[in-house]
Amino acid sequence: MEFDFLSPVHEDLLDEIRNLNPQSIGANIRLHTERSGLPEVEGVNVAIFGVCENRRSIKSADAPGFFNLRRQFYRLYPGNWRLQLADLGDIQPGATVEDTYFAVQNLVESLIKQDVLPIILGGSQDLIYAQYRAYDKLDQMVNLVNIDSRFDLGDAEKNISNQSYVGKIVVDQPYNLFNYSAVGYQTYFNSQDEIELMERLFFEAYRLGEVTSNIGHMEPIFRSANLVGMDLGAIDSASLNSECFNSPNGFNGREICALSRYAGISDKVSSFGVYEYQEQLGDLANMLVAQIIWYFIEGVNYRTNENTISAKKEFIKYQVPIDDEVLVFFKSPVSGRWWIEIPFLSNVNTKLKRHTLLPCSEEDYLEACNQVIPERWYKAKRKNEV
Template sequence: MDLEFLSPVNPEIIEELSGGNNQAINGSLQIHSESAGLPELENVQIALVGVKENRLSEEGENPLHFNNIRRAFYSLYPGNWHLNMVDLGDIEKGDSVEDTYYALQNLVSGLVKKDIIPIILGGSQDLIYAQYRAYDTLDQMVNLVNIDHRFDLGDAEQPISNHSYVGKIVVNQPYNLFNYSNLGYQTYFNSQDEIELMDRLFFDAYRLGEVVNNISLVEPVMRDANLVGIDLGAVNAADLGAGISPNGFDGREICALSRYAGISDKVSSFGLYEYSPGMGSQGDMLVAQILWYFIEGVNYRTNENTISAKKEFIKYQVPIDDEVLVFYKSPLSGRWWIEIPFLANVNTKLKRHTLLPCSEEDYMEACNQVIPERWYKAKRKNEV
């Protein structure tokens, strides 16, 4: 894995930290600096990287740096964490946007293969396309969860932008996408054509009001994700200190969603996009706390995706019409899964998706002869 394209963290920030409180995060974080060079990746679990790319933003290209986020994040105190973390510095803009994509794709792919979770601080959200393409070499179908006020499907025939990257993910080969889930969409920011297309593709979409009313609703969705992206436009302008929408997640809610992403055993990369230095100190601190809660979640993973853990699951069978739904419950965490029937003549990459995370409410509804919607959608995608 070539890391020579990474630029070090601004030396002024490192100078500010010298002699400071070594009990804060900066005291336990290895930082890419001009003097010390790149940190070693041996026994590292989390790697932070900035990507200074926003040329394809439909809102216009603005100067981009992550100095203020780093100041805010480094100053926080860690929880009772047992993780080794590094800050790899930044990926600068390439000669073309495609060059930036290539650098990010290779970095994410290399880190995931080393079981290191990359946390990406990004400019425009089209960078999720590169984050997703990093999984091309990992021989698996991918579940993408996007916390966003828009679906960002766009017109796949048009050039990619920060509002159209999902369409490119769907239509461009190799076809690795198994499911796309949007959390927090706001109807007035999405055309009816896009809303109907989400339904036809059997993708999951949860309106802002649904999630706010019951935030635990999205825990099973996060538990099934491989990569997660957050568009800061999903946060309301009052809590972010910037933005255009008075509606959106508040600070507590977006941090709770970030923790759900971290605690998911399957999430292997996490991106936070649409950052602008103009957000001010309030926005910088909120972004720092979103990162903090993701790492806090990673620290409390239970690793229930292992074969040995699944042997301990309690099995429940629920007959509905001509189907027998098979549920599993973990005695360790109390979390639930439902089995998706595997079709032998379908792409074998789907073997890893035979257990779909669900909630106890899904089990209770099945007992009342109501088929869970996510199970139905996953089964239909398996059959297509």
């Protein structure tokens, strides 16, 4: 794999790795080093790389480094994983921000094509735009889930920033985005115009209180995602023990790790980004981010591969008549998870022909039995009709 824009892992980390327990992650991960170069990705399941880019941040333009984060992550022990991990090093800032985007897009696209799941450690969150553009040549509509206190829609006519990139994703060609889900938004950080725009576009938005009151309800949201991004600013400041993020409200450590695991266990998620990392974060914050990455990989390890034709043939089918509709539900006998069928419209030219099952919960099925149409089904159906 020729990606000469990747810089190797810091030499000082290699010295620390030599002293780690032989069962630790650091002792078992393939590393990009100055001496041996980029590791071979054949046989690798998950590849981590950093992006030292922050120029489009409205707060700090200082390029982050990931030395301390890697130190904490390498010290952890893997679970009973059947996965091979690799650390590809870092993408350094290009001559322009667009150069950095191009490097991220090409690396993510290349890894996905080789069945390697990339974990992106990012500076400013506008890098999600590059993560999303990696799907341009993969011939599919994509669902983006963003764990964030803000929608980050912004004005598509203005320059992109770390709080204004989703608008660019929506309007820029090629049009690949089918659904955008914002998980954990806080109303006072978002204008009413943006809240109303989310409704008009049939996007999904889940308030922080709604998510934390029953975190398990978010699992189907991640199960339908292709790419997931996380703004570390969605975590409450107390959990990070850092003044880099100054919001008293947000997810605690346990909640953010649960969401990360849901992202990992989803059969469809093919890239995961953790953004807004700041180099001046202390040991506690770095340990939390390391555990977020750990829980995502833990989820990947326990995927059930139910997104295959053979697996779907084993699903149990339920039909629920509501008014003039007949809602069709499916349940997996293996995992107990549920899906609902989106009606296929033969007269609509859509890339969704092979993605007609929408993940849902058992509660959605039970509510449908009580003649309540699931809101996610309604929005997905409307988007398919547009």
